Amino acid sequence: MSSSAGVAVERPGAALLEAARQELLDARPLGVAHHERASRVLPRGTTRARFWEPLPIYVKKAEGAYLTDIDGRDYCDFNLGQGALVLGHAHPAVVAALESQLEKGTHFGPPTHNRMELAELIVDTTPGADRVAFVNSGTEASMGALRIARKATGRSKVGKVEGGWHGANEFVLHSFMTLSGDVGRPDVNLDSIGVSSVATDNVIVLPFNDRRAFDRIREARDELACVIIEPVLGGGGCLPADPWYLEGLRAVCTEIGALLIFDEVITGYRLGPRGGAGHYGVTGDLTVLGKAAGGGQPIGVICGRGDLMDETMWPASGSPGDAVFAGGTFSGNPMTMAAGVAMVGELVHHPEHYVQLEELGERSRVGLRRVASDLGVTVFATGVGSMVGVHFSKVMPSNERDLLSTNHLAAHLLRVYLELDGFVSRGVSFLSTAHTVEDVDRFVAAFERALRRLRAEGALEA
Numbered sequence: 001m002s003s004s005a006g007v008a009v010e011r012p013g014a015a016l017l018e019a020a021r022q023e024l025l026d027a028r029p030l031g032v033a034h035h036e037r038a039s040r041v042l043p044r045g046t047t048r049a050r051f052w053e054p055l056p057i058y059v060k061k062a063e064g065a066y067l068t069d070i071d072g073r074d075y076c077d078f079n080l081g082q083g084a085l086v087l088g089h090a091h092p093a094v095v096a097a098l099e100s101q102l103e104k105g106t107h108f109g110p111p112t113h114n115r116m117e118l119a120e121l122i123v124d125t126t127p128g129a130d131r132v133a134f135v136n137s138g139t140e141a142s143m144g145a146l147r148i149a150r151k152a153t154g155r156s157k158v159g160k161v162e163g164g165w166h167g168a169n170e171f172v173l174h175s176f177m178t179l180s181g182d183v184g185r186p187d188v189n190l191d192s193i194g195v196s197s198v199a200t201d202n203v204i205v206l207p208f209n210d211r212r213a214f215d216r217i218r219e220a221r222d223e224l225a226c227v228i229i230e231p232v233l234g235g236g237g238c239l240p241a242d243p244w245y246l247e248g249l250r251a252v253c254t255e256i257g258a259l260l261i262f263d264e265v266i267t268g269y270r271l272g273p274r275g276g277a278g279h280y281g282v283t284g285d286l287t288v289l290g291k292a293a294g295g296g297q298p299i300g301v302i303c304g305r306g307d308l309m310d311e312t313m314w315p316a317s318g319s320p321g322d323a324v325f326a327g328g329t330f331s332g333n334p335m336t337m338a339a340g341v342a343m344v345g346e347l348v349h350h351p352e353h354y355v356q357l358e359e360l361g362e363r364s365r366v367g368l369r370r371v372a373s374d375l376g377v378t379v380f381a382t383g384v385g386s387m388v389g390v391h392f393s394k395v396m397p398s399n400e401r402d403l404l405s406t407n408h409l410a411a412h413l414l415r416v417y418l419e420l421d422g423f424v425s426r427g428v429s430f431l432s433t434a435h436t437v438e439d440v441d442r443f444v445a446a447f448e449r450a451l452r453r454l455r456a457e458g459a460l461e462a
């Protein structure tokens with residue numbers, strides 16, 4: 001064990017990982033039993049194995065900012081369904097909307113009134129959105145947006161930034177965490193086995209927050225259909241785009257006739273009612289939404305300029321092969337629409353929520369930085385509004401390359417120690433309107449305890 005006197009005790013990473021794993025197993029006996037059973041039918045007990053190693057939290061219930069697991073342990077949740085629940089778990093307005101829809105029926109096929117209502121809310125708030133199409137996930141939405149771009153431009157290639165995440169859409173399932181090549185001209189690396197070479201051959205990976213991206217786009221002017229980008233890299237570590245970078249992308253896309261697609265699956269209705277586009281004052285030709293837009297139900301949204309949406313989605317004449325296909329059995333389903341109207345409506349009609357979210361996010365970042373500085377530990381807190389990243393990198397990260405120096409052992413142990421202390425946070429944290437200032441202060445205090453322990457164990461030297 002670590003020295004209580006605070007003298008660093010060197011222990012190899014493997015021993016620390018094993019000790020942390022054992023502590024989690026001891027703390028959650030019912031979770032362990034569940035995990036063994038689940039692992040027989042689900043890869044490592046969950047469909048997102050890497051996410052929750054070494055032992056997923058098996059959730060019993062959740063309300064507001066809190067989760068309870070099947071062992072009866074409570075956690076203050078800074079993950080919130082991978083960032084979807086901007087109002088927290090089981091918000092009364094969302095629950096009431098779902099209950100009301102449940103009584104009327106859950107799935108029809110023909111559209112319902114609430115589909116139109118959610119589309120109206122999105123058009124009223126999302127910069128550049130004249131028309132909306134609903135699908136079931138952010139992945140599907142990004143796929144549809146790329147198809148619209150190819151149809152509109154007659155070109156095939158897609159530009160995406162290093163560290164950008166757009167879901168399991170294989171055209172952009174590249175160079176998220178797999179980084180190599182010249183910093184200004186990154187390699188196209190696979191993020192998954194099994195991706196078609198057609199996809200790989202049609203991706204151009206752009207450096208993030210780096211002017212060389214503009215030259216790369218100009219070079220590809222005859223073949224580039226679009227550039228897709230998150231205004232703030234979410235899964236990539238809560239790294240905000242520099243304003244000049246987004247403005248430059250906007251200008252160079254217009255110059256070469258390629259579309260700029262904002263992936264606002266995380267930032268939409270999280271950074272403000274107008275999302276990242278509103279935050280930066282830069283408008284994409286198309287916007288992809290997900291997560292919060294569905295009020296905690298599965299959703300993807302493609303929206304944007306009317307000419308693009310109309311001409312490519314619903315051509316007045318021609319064969320189906322002339323139109324872009326986006327949709328599916330459950331697209332625009334009434335349960336999702338009901339939850340989406342409730343959540344988005346609540347956020348849009350009560351701008352004070354965003355004041356609170358901004359305050360909580362800033363208080364977290366300031367608190368985390370203060371603790372790190374007091375302890376003399378190199379840790380960086382990044383993010384905007386209610387998105388908060390914590391990095392054990394050697395430099396303040398402004399792009400994914402800066403994160404190559406991350407101490408992964410410390411990052412992993414931090415997550416486990418926070419869980420043992422009653423907090424869910426995966427390095428990337430999200431806040432909700434259900435969180436309080438006290439929750440944030442307790443989180444910062446838990447972070448301090450974890451940092452002290454990591455330092456005492458020698459894990460910060462790695």
Ligand SMILES: Cc1ncc(COP(=O)(O)O)c(C=O)c1O
Nearest residue numbers: 137138139165166167265266290
């Ligand atoms: C920015 C971004 N785009 C797209 C997606 C994919 O959305 P989904 O998981 O709903 O397919 C995600 C998911 O985390 C995301 O963060």
